[in-house]
Amino acid sequence: MKVFAADAEWCPRPGWRLSPDEERRRRAESACQIWRQPRFYADERPVPDVADHEVLIRVKRCGLCGSDTHLYETDAEGYVIFSGPARLPCVIGHEYSGIVERVGRLVRDFAPGDPVAAESIVWCGQCPPCRSGAPNQCRRAELAGITVDGALAEYAVVSCQHIWKIDELARQYGDDLLFDLGALIEPTGCAYNGLFISAGGFLPGATVAVHGAGPVGLGAVALAAAAGASQVLVFDLAPERLAIAGQLGASAVYDLNALRAAGVRPSEIVLEQTGGRGADVQVEAAGAAQQTIPEMELSLAVNGTIVYLGRAGHSVQLTLDRLVTGANKIAGARGHSGSGIFPNIIRLLASGKIRLEAMITARLPFAQTLDGIRRSADRKDGKILIQVDNPA
Incomplete structure (x- = not known):
């Protein structure tokens, strides 16, 4: 399958003290202090298998996020400007929607053919914050497309606990716009979490x-x-x-x-x-x-x-x-998981209480992903969507 990935040079800044975990996992807690001279490239990977609680998603749309832009942009010394955690190389992209292609044997609530949108905070569900209702503060949290492989790819594997059906949006918007809007739920969820949950x-x-x-x-x-x-x-x-x-x-x-x-x-x-x-x-x-x-x-x-x-x-x-x-x-506030955030935004969209179509200012085929990232650095667009199912 086709993927779009990012890599960079592991080069801690002079005077920056790596934690034992950073050294062991090669996972920077503050990317701008460690990752230098980034490069972005298309690649070919095998279609991944699914574990018992996972689903394989055929990706339709993936939005370009500010964090992707910040991994692309560098300061005068060549360090990326993204200040959050990052582990590279990594398939980027974390604002996405698609169709369930295959499910693991213990998945109960999803079936092949379901249209879905995915969270990007990969929370474990077992640590005290997760079990106390704070999955965005999961102690083992990974970030899809930044610390683990994301969804600028023909297929993405994700735990069933991180996806939501979006079929009810089709009644309001039709099948094509359904996936465009599905990819906007993640960034809108970050705003929802900040305004209504954290604040x-x-x-x-x-x-x-x-x-x-x-x-x-x-x-x-x-x-x-x-x-x-x-x-x-x-x-x-x-x-x-x-x-x-x-x-x-x-x-x-x-x-x-x-x-x-x-x-x-x-x-x-x-x-x-x-x-x-x-x-x-x-x-x-x-x-x-x-x-x-x-x-x-x-x-x-x-x-x-x-x-x-x-x-x-x-x-x-x-x-x-x-x-x-x-x-x-x-x-x-970080993230968009838990607290009914995804289902509430889906209901708001389905009812027409919020309409987000105007946010979409560009739809680019997969082959123009790097052009889209370069364009995002101008900071004039609303949301640039990559049509992953459109290779040309």
């Missing part, structure tokens, strides 16, 4: 400010609008992404380049639009915390929450007294 949600009528209109930020826009936010204010550098945010439910969008040229700060906009009250929820989906967090602090409502969804391998200065004075909090 505890918000009351209808709240103001939500979203900093960063990439796919996760765009998912937050759609979900916040559907959940009854009175205002959804969106900030980004790309006019193209801001236009998509408007289609997904943003009440106002702001081009950061235009604001800077005018000498206006995002915090000033938020305070102006809320009559000085500030935003009840501030979402960091830009991966630019050093720039966004200070603006959020200055314009956070009393009892407001900062939801941190972006990844960045650096520290941020906080004025903690502001958190004390405003009874504010910061909620971090």
